[in-house]
Amino acid sequence: MFMSATLTGAAVLSALVLNASALDARVQAVSGQGQDRSELLYTIAGNRMRIERTETNQPHVVDIVVFDSNAVTLVFPQNHGFIQFSAEAEPSPGLGATNSSPGPPPGLGNAGPFIPPPVMEKLELQDTGRKTNLLGFECKLYELKQRGRAMEIWATDQLPDFEPYVENQQRRFKPHFIEDQWQELLRAKKLFPLLVKLRMENGSERMSFEVQSITPQHFTEEDMKLFAPPAGYTRLQPLPF
Amino acid sequence: MKTELRPIASALLLVISSAPFSTAFGQGSLVPPGPPGPTMKTLDQIEARTPLTNSGAVAISQSGSYYLTHNITVASGDAITIAADNVTLDLNGFTISTTTTTPSGIAIDLVGTRHSISILNGFIQGSAGTSNGLTINNEFNSGVDYSNAAPDGARVSGLTVNTVLRHGVYLGLNTSSIQSCFVDNAGDTGLDASFVSDSVAYNCGTGAGISGRTINNCNASSTSSGFGIYAVNANNSAGTSASGVGIESTYVNYCVGSSATGDGLDTATAYNSTGGTTSTGGANGLYASVLACNCTGNCAGTGRGLYAPAALSCVGYSPVGNAVEANTAQNCYGNTYSADGVRAKTAENCYGYTTGNGSGIVVDAAAMNCYGTSAGNGSGITVSSFGPNNAAFGVAQNCIGISSSGVGIQAINVNNCNGTSASGTGISCSGATGSAGQANGAGSIGINASGIVIGCTGTAPNGGLGLSAYIANSSFGTTYNSGIHEYNMP
Numbered sequence: 001m002f003m004s005a006t007l008t009g010a011a012v013l014s015a016l017v018l019n020a021s022a023l024d025a026r027v028q029a030v031s032g033q034g035q036d037r038s039e040l041l042y043t044i045a046g047n048r049m050r051i052e053r054t055e056t057n058q059p060h061v062v063d064i065v066v067f068d069s070n071a072v073t074l075v076f077p078q079n080h081g082f083i084q085f086s087a088e089a090e091p092s093p094g095l096g097a098t099n100s101s102p103g104p105p106p107g108l109g110n111a112g113p114f115i116p117p118p119v120m121e122k123l124e125l126q127d128t129g130r131k132t133n134l135l136g137f138e139c140k141l142y143e144l145k146q147r148g149r150a151m152e153i154w155a156t157d158q159l160p161d162f163e164p165y166v167e168n169q170q171r172r173f174k175p176h177f178i179e180d181q182w183q184e185l186l187r188a189k190k191l192f193p194l195l196v197k198l199r200m201e202n203g204s205e206r207m208s209f210e211v212q213s214i215t216p217q218h219f220t221e222e223d224m225k226l227f228a229p230p231a232g233y234t235r236l237q238p239l240p241f
Numbered sequence: 242m243k244t245e246l247r248p249i250a251s252a253l254l255l256v257i258s259s260a261p262f263s264t265a266f267g268q269g270s271l272v273p274p275g276p277p278g279p280t281m282k283t284l285d286q287i288e289a290r291t292p293l294t295n296s297g298a299v300a301i302s303q304s305g306s307y308y309l310t311h312n313i314t315v316a317s318g319d320a321i322t323i324a325a326d327n328v329t330l331d332l333n334g335f336t337i338s339t340t341t342t343t344p345s346g347i348a349i350d351l352v353g354t355r356h357s358i359s360i361l362n363g364f365i366q367g368s369a370g371t372s373n374g375l376t377i378n379n380e381f382n383s384g385v386d387y388s389n390a391a392p393d394g395a396r397v398s399g400l401t402v403n404t405v406l407r408h409g410v411y412l413g414l415n416t417s418s419i420q421s422c423f424v425d426n427a428g429d430t431g432l433d434a435s436f437v438s439d440s441v442a443y444n445c446g447t448g449a450g451i452s453g454r455t456i457n458n459c460n461a462s463s464t465s466s467g468f469g470i471y472a473v474n475a476n477n478s479a480g481t482s483a484s485g486v487g488i489e490s491t492y493v494n495y496c497v498g499s500s501a502t503g504d505g506l507d508t509a510t511a512y513n514s515t516g517g518t519t520s521t522g523g524a525n526g527l528y529a530s531v532l533a534c535n536c537t538g539n540c541a542g543t544g545r546g547l548y549a550p551a552a553l554s555c556v557g558y559s560p561v562g563n564a565v566e567a568n569t570a571q572n573c574y575g576n577t578y579s580a581d582g583v584r585a586k587t588a589e590n591c592y593g594y595t596t597g598n599g600s601g602i603v604v605d606a607a608a609m610n611c612y613g614t615s616a617g618n619g620s621g622i623t624v625s626s627f628g629p630n631n632a633a634f635g636v637a638q639n640c641i642g643i644s645s646s647g648v649g650i651q652a653i654n655v656n657n658c659n660g661t662s663a664s665g666t667g668i669s670c671s672g673a674t675g676s677a678g679q680a681n682g683a684g685s686i687g688i689n690a691s692g693i694v695i696g697c698t699g700t701a702p703n704g705g706l707g708l709s710a711y712i713a714n715s716s717f718g719t720t721y722n723s724g725i726h727e728y729n730m731p
């Protein structure tokens with residue numbers, strides 16, 4: 001559906017109400033998995049976060065998150081559109097073992113027979129008690145383990161909440177894997193990761209995330225345009241179910 | 242003979258020749274009363290149709306059947322608006338286009354909340370050009386779309402849409418259907434309806450190539466982060482995406498999903514389907530949250546070839562990730578370079594193969610009738626699990642495990658198995674029955690059991706230790722460890 005709710009810059013700015021922030025900053029990070037490598041820029045101002053990829057090989061989706069309302073906006077530069085949805089407040093099915101039967105797959109509703117999926121192992125952040133200082137921030141070492149894979153996460157509670165970078169609306173069939181869940185687990189604990197490594201049973205590295213710099217910023221009113229879709233962009237309807 | 246027949250023949254000729262003439266002469270004039278009257282019904286008698294003779298914008302505000310007699314071109318805004326129910330619009334093979342460079346209009350706009358709309362047989366055409374080095378498109382915002390609420394009973398058939406800013410045909414998920422349509426180059430979603438069949442949508446954008454509740458016999462692609470196909474049920478269809486998921490559908494049957502950097506196919510339940518990704522990162526070939534049956538998953542990076550809690554008769558391939566990963570794997574084949582061929586809680590009738598340092602088959606609880614091979618230092622088959630109170634209970638039964646430099650088979654209990662290693666241990670276990678272990682490396686062990694072996698054979702032809710156990714009963718080893726307790730031994 002084509003929605004005509006085109007936002008104007010003035011309307012956006014008037015809607016922005018900033019909370020006092022522990023740290024307004026730009027955070028540069030590198031995420032790698034296999035041979036893929038992403039350069040990520042987190043811009044944090046008050047209760048808002050903008051996440052974008054800085055590679056210029058193609059137009060990339062920009063994420064804008066408002067922490068108070070859990071509202072997530074995905075801005076698509078390809079077609080001058082954006083969609084909005086709420087970030088999931090409850091943990092995904094694989095995040096914790098549960099005795100309650102999960103519901104039917106999304107989109108199915110209550111119609112038809114349904115075999116509930118098996119519950120995966122419970123994933124929990126384990127505080128190892130180890131501490132260090134990374135980029136001037138006190139970090140604790142957390143661990144996640146699943147089927148022989150082990151993830152080490154150095155994270156701090158001195159930065160705003162962490163948000164995963166996503167390129168499209170939330171997936172319906174959320175993966176149970178450790179590499180897909182660690183970001184939600186950190187968000188639930190209000191931790192921001194500075195160094196993450198996932199290794200397989202044979203010790204090979206499968207995934208990494210590393211913050212390279214944290215630069216405190218003072219944002220002007222003009223800068224706050226970064227936290228809303230550009231003027232003239234059209235709101236699109238997210239895909240259903 | 243001739244003289245006797247002549248009177249009878251003469252009598253018959255008289256009867257035959259005289260009888261018909263008495264009735265033929267009673268028919269009257271042979272001159273027809275006039276030409277035959279027309280029996281064909283006119284088009285208006287069959288279906289009253291209203292011609293739309295405009296070559297500019299058209300507004301339909303009354304029910305009825307309409308058809309174009311010209312191409313329609315507008316300078317801006319909508320080309321055709323439909324603000325009435327029970328409307329059939331036949332484009333009659335003509336084309337709708339716009340000259341605007343600020344695409345805000347809709348080619349065919351369903352205004353308000355519409356019911357029973359049919360749109361048939363025509364073209365919606367945009368164009369891409371350049372001006373002063375900038376790409377300028379003369380295009381609509383969408384081809385067919387609604388501006389208020391999703392229509393009920395809307396049907397679009399035989400429509401081709403080329404180059405629109407956002408949607409090709411977007412009807413929403415009320416009782417709507419799209420058949421035999423073609424979309425090329427839509428910036429958001431190509432085709433959207435509750436039922437889509439026999440259609441194609443290429444080069445779509447951030448939404449999906451095709452989205453709907455049920456999608457049959459379709460082919461769709463997204464050139465960005467959108468889904469190729471996004472549905473509840475997808476049958477006999479193919480979806481491709483550049484950086485999104487090829488097909489995301491609750492149920493898929495006879496489908497192929499592929500992606501350059503995302504998952505090939507994400508689903509709850511997949512039958513007879515294939516998912517593939519060329520991502521060198523962590524994307525998965527096929528991910529099923531409940532079941533995959535007769536499926537194939539293929540990836541090119543660290544992701545899984547195929548994942549499903551229940552994987553039945555599936556094939557997976559991954560160079561760096563696990564080829565098949567499941568809770569229960571039956572009749573599966575997994576092939577990988579450096580991870581595990583099949584990784585599951587239980588595996589039955591499976592074949593796992595790795596050319597690197599992973600293991601052929603790794604299971605948490607039990608492997609039955611399996612064959613695992615590792616060309617590196619991983620094991621052919623590994624079964625390792627711990628139950629309550631750390632009581633180990635992993636079992637390998639009727640299995641064959643082969644490793645180059647790792648262990649052929651390692652499990653807590655090994656029954657009726659055969660484990661071989663070129664330079665490592667043939668079988669490593671707590672207890673074994675009816676099994677054979679062979680270690681070909683110097684100093685390696687054929688069977689290394691910390692507990693009891695019964696009816697087993699351990700061989701080490703190149704100077705290693707044939708059988709090492711605490712208790713051996715009715716077993717044979719080329720050599721034995723010191724301190725072994727032997728019963729009924731040769």
